[in-house]
Amino acid sequence: MEHMSMIALEILEQQVHDALEYGEFEGLAETLNSQRPADVADVLERLNEDERVQIFQLLESELAGEVLTEMGSHATREIIENLTSEAVGDLFDMMEADDVAEILSEDVPELKQELLAAMEPEEAADVHELLQFPEDSAGRLMTDRFVHVTADMSAAQALDWVRKVNDDVETVNDLYVMNGGSRLIGVVSLRQVLNAAPEGRVGDFMVTQIVTVPPDMDQEEVARLVARYNFLAMPVVSATGRMLGIITVDDVIDVLVHEGTEDALKFAGIEGDPDSQPYFTVPILRVIRKRIVWLFLLFFAETLTGGVLRLFGDELASVVALSFFIPLLIGTGGNTGAQTVSTVIRGLALKEIRVRDAWRVLGRELSSGFLIGAILGVASFGRALLWGTETNLALVVGLAIVVICTWSNTIGSFIPLAAEKFGVDPALVSAPLITTLVDATGLAIYMLIAKAILGI
DSSP: OHHHHHHHHHHHHHHHHHHHHHTOOHHHHHHHTTSOHHHHHHHHHTSOHHHHHHHHTTSOHHHHHHHHHHSOHHHHHHHHHTSOHHHHHHHHHTSOHHHHHHHHTTSOHHHHHHHHHTSOHHHHHHHHHHHTSOTTBHHHHOBSOOOEEETTOBHHHHHHHHHHSOTTOSOOSEEEEEOSSSBEEEEEEHHHHHHSOTTOBHHHHOBOSOOOBOTTSBHHHHHHHHHHHTOSEEEEEOTTSBEEEEEEHHHHHHHHHHHHHHHHHHHTTOOSOOTTOOGGGSOHHHHHHHHHHHHHHHHHHTHHHHHHHHHTHHHHHHOGGGGGGHHHHHHHHHHHHHHHHHHHHHHHHTTSSOGGGHHHHHHHHHHHHHHHHHHHHHHHHHHHHHTTOOHHHHHHHHHHHHHHHHHHHHHHHHHHHHHHHTTOOHHHHHHHHHHHHHHHHHHHHHHHHHHHHHOO
């Protein structure tokens, strides 16, 4: 099914390019408006700005609004800037308030106010309320379009009420029980209502031990709670107990994808918030700006490795065979440290590891690093002998592997813990830093062991 979907997407993309080349858009408009919003967004993101705007204007209003929510912020902004405020306002009126708030969160205040003014007052008020919450907070994700009932309703009355709710309600999987005002006192699933006796009171079978989140909670933490408790929606409640809205699982999935993308790029030393942008929509200058800072820092840090080589230049000159094993040693150390960094960062992200566990983590990784080093050390000793290396030099290589792996594992666990302690994202600094440190220190360890054993 996935293979067929990709083929259909490629066919659609080719149809778009053919229409742009020959100027025949009538048939294309009909085709586009029969597609899923995510597929149309994917095709649009692969076009340049002028082509993207031209094709977007072929979409019917309802589909156009849904396509905007599926696109990255760069492509969305380009389209908005090429439409009139009135046209954008009409699109925003048909979209969910949280999706509009996400689009407007990056706009300059003047443009934001202009676009809000172009919307219907009621819709604009909903968006404006969401924009008052901090960026990346639960409040920015929530919608106030949920089904609420009262505890004294019968199951039959609750079902009748569900049938009457507006089509724009986000979900009817859970019904939120209010106390006649806006205070949340319980939650009942639609399945419970269907299985209950028609005359049974909602208050008798509702769940009163409710998991809720405050509007200022970080979105990533909300996503963890939804995943932990397998919720389809999470209630957002104020400090006074007032029900503000719900966060649905589709928005949570977007958060997880965004955070995963951000962490993956940071792990590669790419600084800044990627906004989960599709590859072709990110300007080249922006890409360079995100990468160059860390590359410069690592460039100068890598000179440490050159400094170590110069420091032990005489030893390398006297025993040239030492240089044959340098790639093996620093490569093994870097790989070992990278594995440890990945494991510790994952534990920190899932709250399985806390900063107060530092000594336990260091002890555990030191032990595992030593055992891994011992196994690889024996293998490297044998490998060196098979290359015809003298026994003393093979012993140097084997011992160096043991020490380097132990050191790499230990420092690989320390760096993310230290970053977390000082409020720095561990994913941003750990991988690049461990590679640089292991290259320089691993080489120094190797040469010091060689001097001790070979007497050079």
